[in-house]
Amino acid sequence: MGKRYRSPSLTRFISQDGQLNIVRRGVSGFHRGDLYHLLLTLSWGWFLALFSVLYLVSNAVFALIYLAGGDCIQNARPGSFIDAFFFSVQTMATIGYGAMYPRTPYANAVVTVEALAGLFGVAMATGLAFARFSVPTARVIFSRVAAIAPYDGVPTLMFRTANQRRDVIVEAQIRVTLVRNEVNREGEFMRRFYDLKLVRSHTSMFALSWTVMHQIDETSPLYGATVDSLAESESEIVVMLTGLDEIVSQTIHARHSFATSDILWNMRFVDILSRMPDGRRSIDYTRFHDVMPIESVRGNK
CATH class of the missing domain: 1.10.287.70 (Helix Hairpins)
Structure with missing residues (x-):
């Protein structure tokens, strides 16, 4: 398992509660x-x-x-x-x-x-x-960490999200963006944004948990990345979820981010879905953020 990197000086572009960490200078604070x-x-x-x-x-x-x-x-x-x-x-x-x-x-x-x-x-x-x-609000929960592990033989970035309300979010869409520091050929520093292609970016009915996956192949901006390279470029995974609340029929949204220290290597999320005796499906939110090494997953098979 790769080591975890923590940078005390790095501030997230988006905090874990969805707020933007941006200081605007040169504009009036109030109009x-x-x-x-x-x-x-x-x-x-x-x-x-x-x-x-x-x-x-x-x-x-x-x-x-x-x-x-x-x-x-x-x-x-x-x-x-x-x-x-x-x-x-x-x-x-x-x-x-x-x-x-x-x-x-x-x-x-x-x-x-x-x-x-x-x-x-x-x-x-x-x-x-x-x-x-x-004003419509979303009660969407995101996993505290993201994991990188093989899935169908391809290294895959994965994280979980779930709807905490009893209603359904209709036509939910999720977008994932990689944000990192780069220096171009002219030596200019910039903060670059790359959209990550997802295995599934849309669901017509978001009621249970959703494991969002991005395959790290040759076309992925994360291809060849390591723990140290992500830390050096101060990489951050920014997530935006939108959908239609079926109760109020209005668009809701939620956002989250994963810093380099939140990305775990060679780990998988534990299973939280089960079936009740009456046939209904159950979600165990007490283990929503839990992960296990892939060696443990293989040993359980």
């Missing part, structure tokens, strides 16, 4: 046209915190506007910011007034503006929350 995209991609914690802060700040601003109009709120203590703030909350949320209500034309004008602002605010928050809930 006003990206506000909607930003609000959709924020975590739920930051999203709720942002709207909570905006809600409190907007009510505080309207409270100050009410105070600027003098004693314009009936039954509110003169000059009381607390009373003006809670009056603003009742107005913006269209709760309906109890003891406090506007008493001057100035207050009624501010109430009109605030009611309109509250209407737009609720509409925006509701729309964004619905959009965040409706």
Whole structure:
């Protein structure tokens, strides 16, 4: 079995959770046209915190506007910011007034503006929350390692993926790309991308596990590669899976990467498929990432 190489300075192009590890310089970190995209991609914690802060700040601003109009709120203590703030909350949320209500034309004008602002605010928050809930996501798992071993007499790169949901991903397609450092004839350094031809890159129904295989023959970019050559070129295997979720009928995608240290030589994945007594097939996810030496596979035959 080939040795495993680990480079502490090498950062993946795509992290194992599917995020891009790219630092963009020379461009603005935020553009006003990206506000909607930003609000959709924020975590739920930051999203709720942002709207909570905006809600409190907007009510505080309207409270100050009410105070600027003098004693314009009936039954509110003169000059009381607390009373003006809670009056603003009742107005913006269209709760309906109890003891406090506007008493001057100035207050009624501010109430009109605030009611309109509250209407737009609720509409925006509701729309964004619905959009965040409706964005389709994939629960696809990839094996932590990839393996290189003979398959039908040909050295083959293999890794596993599986759908963790109980539904089916329809028309699933997978693309695998080799990313490595190269220097061309002019001495220029570049990060090159090579698409790897797969034994099977498409499945009409992705419900069980899928062992993705690339045969390393004379046409493969990995032909003649070794542990040391992959480490020297900082090679990385990038995986992109797309398909159609049968429940929401929308396209979903998942991505993953294998660094040089994640590629094991002369190893095979253990079998995780079995049949239940009632005839149904079962997947043992507890052994999803397990591999064994090919000598052990031969000895079990």
